[in-house]
Amino acid sequence: MHLYQKQRRQRGNVIVEFGLAFPLLFVFLGGMFQFGFAFFVYNQLQSAVRTGVRFASTYDFDSQNNGDNFRTAVRNMVVYGTPTAGSVPVVNGLTTGNVNVTWAADGAGVPQTVTVNISAFS
Numbered sequence: 368m369h370l371y372q373k374q375r376r377q378r379g380n381v382i383v384e385f386g387l388a389f390p391l392l393f394v395f396l397g398g399m400f401q402f403g404f405a406f407f408v409y410n411q412l413q414s415a416v417r418t419g420v421r422f423a424s425t426y427d428f429d430s431q432n433n434g435d436n437f438r439t440a441v442r443n444m445v446v447y448g449t450p451t452a453g454s455v456p457v458v459n460g461l462t463t464g465n466v467n468v469t470w471a472a473d474g475a476g477v478p479q480t481v482t483v484n485i486s487a488f489s
Contacts, residue, residue, distance in 0.1 A: 408458055411457060411458045412458055412461070412485055412488070414457075415445045415446070415448070415457050415458065415461070415485075416445060416483050416484065416485060418444060418445065418448065419441050419444045419445035419466070419468075420483045422440070422441060422444040422450065423437070423441045423444075423468070423481040423483060424481065426440055426441065426450070428477060428478055430476045430477075434470070434478075437468075437478075438468045439463075441466075441468045441481075441483060442463040442466040442468060443463065445457075445461075445463075445483060445485070446461050446463050446465075446466060460488065460489075461485070461488060464487075465485050465486060465487055465488045466483065466484075466485055467482075467483070467484050467485075467486055468481065468482070468483050469481070469482045470482065
């Protein structure tokens with residue numbers, strides 16, 4: 368058998384091997400992308416909550432409305448990055464309904480601790 372004939376028989380092997388390996392490689396790379404994107408969204412949500420808590424620590428608490436203005440401003444800060452309602456959330460699908468704002472007040476009604484979290488977000 369000549370060298371040319373041997374090389375000619377092996378030419379199709381590369382295509383067959385690529386055809387067998389590509390689906391596995393595609394699934395692996397797709398999984399890496401999904402994991403990276405999920406980690407990115409988690410980081411964005413964590414940053415939004417941190418921003419909301421930082422804002423809540425400096426915002427004036429209005430005890431006359433049972434804290435509704437305070438709660439709304441903190442929720443908007445978490446979702447939109449501004450205390451007033453915006454149009455584009457920092458994370459797609461995040462709404463003010465996903466943000467919970469609670470506080471523990473002293474005897475005078477002034478909040479001592481504020482808790483902000485996101486729930487029911489997928």
